[in-house]
Amino acid sequence: MKARVHITLKSGVLDPQGKAIHHALDSLGFSGVDDVRQGKYIELDLQETDREKARADVEDMCRKLLANTVIERFSIDLD
């Protein structure tokens, strides 16, 4: 089973990289963008076949390593 994890900064946390991207888009003439937030995407190939167990495992991985929950939040999609 494949798990797709998106990790993004929490809404109260400033994102200087997102701001730089926003600025670059502006300078390319893409003026219709209100805000840019940059995050991470991690794909995991899992041996687990039980969806609930897989989700619990990946949540544990996110809390213990993949995300820093002081500044980030995560979402998990399973195939």
Next chain:
Amino acid sequence: MKAALITFPGSNCDRDMAVAIKSVTGRAPIAVWHSETTLGDVDFIALPGGFSYGDYLRCGAIAARSGIIPEIIRAGKRGVPILGICNGFQILTEIGLLPGALMRNAGLHFICRDVPLRVETSQSVFTGGYRTGSVVHMPVAHHDGNYFVDPDQQKRLDDEDRIAWRYCTKSGEVTPQANINGSVGNIAGVLNESRTILGMMPHPERMIESAHGGTDGRPLFESALSMLATL
């Protein structure tokens, strides 16, 4: 007195730290590789700067899951002083021994220069050799030194006098212009609740001899290690 210096793949300030510790105590620290799982009876732990694991995932994130980390947590909870500089600070926040997180510098640039710092508290084993409110100069060399804590935690750090240093002007004013990397409250270093663990982005170990351009880092090692020298 036994000091331990932990080295991770990608640490690059471990030698400077070892020289600083030896210069102050006369004894070289024990070199501990990250994958070891026992620390023995040590009186001081240093986590050096560098770019452990190439800063992959997040700075310090992978180092914070090394074999030696449970031992460091146990020692820290017993009250063994721990000093984390630069990447060492990032690792201490990733472990959870210090609050907050270090993010990409607000200006996105890698900053490598000497900066003025205001001593915010002399109430710790590390800052006892400085006068509160005085200005010292130390080098910084980082891309991810933008300290973040939520407003509640920041207030707690303020209320409990746990902010060790703030980025300031040469005359000691803490202003937005002096905030080199976007850290909340210009914070350059913080203490844990028991004031025995210090994490900081500037490099005191690079300000030990007059040949370094100054000796403002020396009192940190002197106060921490002289207190322990009797052990």
